[in-house]
Amino acid sequence: QVQLQESGPGLVKPSETLSLTCSVSGYSISSGYYWGWIRQPPGKGPEWIGSVYHSGSTYYNPSLKSRVTISVDTSKNQFSLNLNSVIAGDTAVYYCARAAIAAAYNWFDPWGQGTLVTVSS
Amino acid sequence: EIVMTQSPATLSVSPGERATLSCRASQSVSSNLAWYQQKPGQAPRLLIYGASARATGIPARFSGSGSGTEFTLTISSPQSEDFAVYYCQQYNNWPMCSFGQGTKLEIK
Numbered sequence: 001q002v003q004l005q006e007s008g009p010g011l012v013k014p015s016e017t018l019s020l021t022c023s024v025s026g027y028s029i030s031s032g033y034y035w036g037w038i039r040q041p042p043g044k045g046p047e048w049i050g051s052v053y054h055s056g057s058t059y060y061n062p063s064l065k066s067r068v069t070i071s072v073d074t075s076k077n078q079f080s081l082n083l084n085s086v087i088a089g090d091t092a093v094y095y096c097a098r099a100a101i102a103a104a105y106n107w108f109d110p111w112g113q114g115t116l117v118t119v120s121s
Numbered sequence: 122e123i124v125m126t127q128s129p130a131t132l133s134v135s136p137g138e139r140a141t142l143s144c145r146a147s148q149s150v151s152s153n154l155a156w157y158q159q160k161p162g163q164a165p166r167l168l169i170y171g172a173s174a175r176a177t178g179i180p181a182r183f184s185g186s187g188s189g190t191e192f193t194l195t196i197s198s199p200q201s202e203d204f205a206v207y208y209c210q211q212y213n214n215w216p217m218c219s220f221g222q223g224t225k226l227e228i229k
Contacts (some may be wrong), residue, residue, distance in 0.1 A: 021184055036218075044222065045208055045220045045221055045222040046165065046208060046210075046220045047220065047222050048217070048218050048219070049218075051216060052186035054127055059216035061217070062217075080201075095165075097164075100212075100215075100216075103215040103216070104153070104215070105154040105170070105212075106212035106215055106216065106218055107155075107167060107210065107212060108155075108157075108165075108167065108210075109169045109170075109176060110165075110166075110167075111164035111165055111166070113163070113165050114162060
């Protein structure tokens with residue numbers, strides 16, 4: 001079955017760049033679907049960050065668009081998140097997930113286990 | 122931005138007692154609504170999509186209903202493993218989507 005696994009630093013300093021990678025197994029990213037990043041601050045609901053298609057097309061949450069870049073590496077079956085100029089408010093558990101197969105079906109299933117990223121000096 | 126509001130914040134029920142969780146959208150999202158279950162330390166798990174379709178492997182005691190701005194997740198006879206936090210998510214305005222703040226289902 002499809003499995004996703006996030007990796008990257010758990011601690012990032014303010015003003016620096018948060019970088020995470022999601023490795024996908026059990027399914028080829030090139031076969032379709034959008035692939036997304038979602039974050040969840042402690043004790044709060046999830047927030048969609050953005051999604052990428054295997055072609056490289058990207059969509060971002062307007063609230064984060066100026067600081068976010070999502071890219072895909074089909075040769076490694078991975079996709080990545082960069083969030084720059086981080087602040088304490090970016091502290092959250094970051095999840096990657098398989099997203100929409102098409103625009104009308106934009107739910108997330110399955111999800112990776114998540115990785116806690118803390119922004120602190 | 123479409124705001125999703127879930128109620129109540131916490132719902133206390135006895136095992137086997139029907140649980141009804143609500144989700145309201147700030148504007149119509151048609152039937153473009155999903156429900157997720159999240160247990161402590163775990164990622165959300167998809168339960169329902171299209172407002173009422175159960176995801177693969179989800180027990181029949183979970184059911185979703187509603188359209189437009191009012192939605193309900195019903196757990197007909199909650200089992201011990203069902204006590205968790207539940208989130209709704211609207212996906213009506215591609216590519217944007219938004220989640221509710223969650224309802225915690227706890228054992229009475």
